[in-house]
Amino acid sequence: MAGPHQGNRGVRLPELCLPAGAPLPLRQVLELPGVLPGLCAPRQGVRALRRPSPGPPLPSGGERGPRGLGGGPGEGGPPLPGPGRGGGGHRDRLHRPGHPAAPGRDRKRLGPLPGVAVDGRVPITLITGFLGAGKTTLVNRLLRQQEGLFVLVNEFGEVPLDQRLVEGRAEALAEGCLCCGLEGELLAALAALHRRGGFRHLLLETSGLAHPAPILRVLLSPGVREAYRLAGVVALVDPLHLDLYLAFPEAKAQIRYADLLLLTKADRAEPEALERAEEAVRALNPLAPLRRLAKGEGVDPEEVLFPRREGGFRLLDFPPEHAHREGLVAVGLEGEGALPYEAFREFMEDLVLGRGPFREGRLVRAKGEVNLEGSRHPLRFHGVYGLFDFEKGPPWPEGPRVNRLVFIGENLRKEAIRERFFRILRP
Numbered sequence: 001m002a003g004p005h006q007g008n009r010g011v012r013l014p015e016l017c018l019p020a021g022a023p024l025p026l027r028q029v030l031e032l033p034g035v036l037p038g039l040c041a042p043r044q045g046v047r048a049l050r051r052p053s054p055g056p057p058l059p060s061g062g063e064r065g066p067r068g069l070g071g072g073p074g075e076g077g078p079p080l081p082g083p084g085r086g087g088g089g090h091r092d093r094l095h096r097p098g099h100p101a102a103p104g105r106d107r108k109r110l111g112p113l114p115g116v117a118v119d120g121r122v123p124i125t126l127i128t129g130f131l132g133a134g135k136t137t138l139v140n141r142l143l144r145q146q147e148g149l150f151v152l153v154n155e156f157g158e159v160p161l162d163q164r165l166v167e168g169r170a171e172a173l174a175e176g177c178l179c180c181g182l183e184g185e186l187l188a189a190l191a192a193l194h195r196r197g198g199f200r201h202l203l204l205e206t207s208g209l210a211h212p213a214p215i216l217r218v219l220l221s222p223g224v225r226e227a228y229r230l231a232g233v234v235a236l237v238d239p240l241h242l243d244l245y246l247a248f249p250e251a252k253a254q255i256r257y258a259d260l261l262l263l264t265k266a267d268r269a270e271p272e273a274l275e276r277a278e279e280a281v282r283a284l285n286p287l288a289p290l291r292r293l294a295k296g297e298g299v300d301p302e303e304v305l306f307p308r309r310e311g312g313f314r315l316l317d318f319p320p321e322h323a324h325r326e327g328l329v330a331v332g333l334e335g336e337g338a339l340p341y342e343a344f345r346e347f348m349e350d351l352v353l354g355r356g357p358f359r360e361g362r363l364v365r366a367k368g369e370v371n372l373e374g375s376r377h378p379l380r381f382h383g384v385y386g387l388f389d390f391e392k393g394p395p396w397p398e399g400p401r402v403n404r405l406v407f408i409g410e411n412l413r414k415e416a417i418r419e420r421f422f423r424i425l426r427p
């Protein structure tokens with residue numbers, strides 16, 4: 001395990017947006033007075049934190065579904081429209097690559113859905129990738145462009161932030177890591193969704209720390225297999241932080257188990273970094289197709305939804321047990337009130353740079369939505385190691401303003417973080 005701060009100080013600094021000692025550029029994002037000179041500008045539009053436009057209403061129940069999780073033949077009951085039947089049928093829902101997709105009404109229609117057409121089971125695609133690799137960015141894009149998708153999201157953090165981004169067509173599983181004792185939870189969620197129906201393809205977005213094997217074991221178990229067809233495993237890989245990620249066995253496993261590999265942040269990474277990352281990824285999984293993505297764009301949605309080719313490669317050496325790298329901690333903070341700008345900036349800098357009470361820890365992932373004093377807009381942020389994106393959200397609605405933050409890292413001291421945050425929060 002790397003020593004404290006190595007990632008934040010010695011190794012990462014040249015590449016960081018936030019040099020040591022430089023304040024976070026929060027004022028610029030919120031257009032608060034008093035921008036401090038010499039800071040890197042906030043990145044524009046990197047994170048689509050807003051929710052995708054609501055899609056058309058999901059068809060309601062009414063038709064009988066196939067066998068499986070509902071409790072055997074005849075009890076299933078979710079509507080899985082087959083060719084020529086209700087729910088619009090899917091013959092006319094052809095996805096036509098090449099047509100520019102716009103959010104909302106121009107959403108593309110799903111293709112002929114081989115899984116449903118062939119055997120009545122609902123295809124399910126596992127979307128993996130280490131913390132901050134770009135899973136939600138891709139999934140939000142697919143939701144905007146494709147009808148009939150539903151997403152089950154598993155988050156490691158204690159405050160479910162991602163779910164709010166895809167509300168209506170997504171559901172959060174219990175917090176924690178899906179691969180660690182949440183198999184029952186996953187089974188129950190799959191069964192409930194299957195009974196409820198109203199979707200034709202399920203995406204399962206795992207937490208960044210999930211090992212795919214125990215999840216695949218659930219998806220390939222006899223009861224589940226009758227209702228859902230595993231369409232494949234997609235792994236997203238962040239080339240900016242790959243060498244840091246590969247110290248985590250989960251990150252390696254995600255790459256090894258993938259049917260399709262997506263190298264994200266191609267718009268931000270230098271060409272040499274992309275090439276190096278491709279080499280490292282290829283060494284772990286030489287057979288899966290490898291594509292480059294920029295902000296969720298760069299791959300045919302159909303390929304993401306159905307990444308597994310017939311007769312394709314799959315690694316089935318499921319370890320009976322696995323252990324996460326020690327010391328990883330998720331801290332969720334939720335509280336009403338306003339944060340003074342300076343105090344919040346210092347708090348974030350100390351965490352990112354491993355200073356003061358946070359010197360033992362090393363931040364891997366941060367995300368949140370906060371209410372800074374003097375602003376009508378929430379400040380939203382995403383951090384992966386020291387690289388941060390900030391965005392101004394739409395004005396707060398009437399009513400209490402709730403700050404929500406998640407920090408994931410090694411040896412983070414939960415109590416110290418909580419104590420500091422609630423000390424600066426003004427109710």
Ligand SMILES: Nc1nc2c(ncn2[C@@H]2O[C@H](COP(=O)(O)OP(=O)(O)OP(=O)(O)O)[C@@H](O)[C@H]2O)c(=O)[nH]1
Nearest residue numbers: 046047131132133134135136137208265294295382
């Ligand atoms: N420039 C750029 N930024 C990206 C890209 N993909 C994701 N990001 C940014 O990277 C950060 C993390 O992206 P997410 O999509 O939330 O990553 P995630 O894998 O869902 O994160 P976790 O759920 O926390 O593991 C956000 O700030 C995104 O805007 C990309 O292709 N290009």
